[in-house]
Amino acid sequence: MRVGALAWSSSLLSSGSRDKSILHHDIRAHEDYVSKLTGHKSEVCGLKWSYDNRQLASGGNDNRVRWLSLCPCIVGMHCYKDFAVCNLAWSKNVNELVSTHGYSQNQIIVWRYPTMSKLATLTGHTYRVLYLAISPDGQTIVTGAGDETLRFWNVFPSPKSQSSDSLSCVGATSYARSYIR
Structure with missing residues (x-):
């Protein structure tokens, strides 16, 4: 197996x-x-x-x-x-879940748990998003894809400042940070 x-x-x-x-x-x-x-x-x-x-x-x-x-x-x-699920990660700061996806959109989706309502769709990778990790502070995720880039996304609020303000940005270059809050 x-x-x-x-x-x-x-x-x-x-x-x-x-x-x-x-x-x-x-x-x-x-x-x-x-x-x-x-x-x-x-x-x-x-x-x-x-x-x-x-x-x-x-x-x-x-x-x-x-x-x-x-x-x-x-x-x-x-x-x-729509797309195969490649990876998953839970936020340690809020009730949210991140999923990474493959062809054809090559995107990252942030979900509110347990309603599973879509909070954000992050795009920027040009190939399947295969890897996902969360920073030790729980605020930033890093994704790696078949396009040989790493992208850093400030997705989750800090445990102290759980603001509901959201910004949606697209990662334009490798090693760039993108914010959604």
Whole structure:
């Protein structure tokens, strides 16, 4: 089985695979896995546990962003039907999620969780957005793509200044910062 994504949550390691499933492996247990999730229609390419370890977001080549919540009052799936999901990241400062996408738009989308309303669409890469990381302060994301560029985006507010003012900018050059708030 080919593994397409990995995500840690305390002693639980989640893996997404080409067979469309997500396996939860408890590293303290002897079993191969302790639970299995299904629902994607194609390979699972992105997995990310939230910072509080209460939600697991998954994305796949079926163009869907799904999430599992350990809170019984929030269960859901959001279908984004245009482009394959390459990567996911949760904000540690606000209830928002970032997804990166491939052909043909090569874009980054910021979602409000749990409503999954689209807050911003970031463009600028000319090829599939394959890599995504969040800065230690939780405000900036960096994306890398097949166009051999890194782009820095100031996406999330600081924990102290959670302003709702939004600006939408397009990253024009490599190593440039773009702000959406």
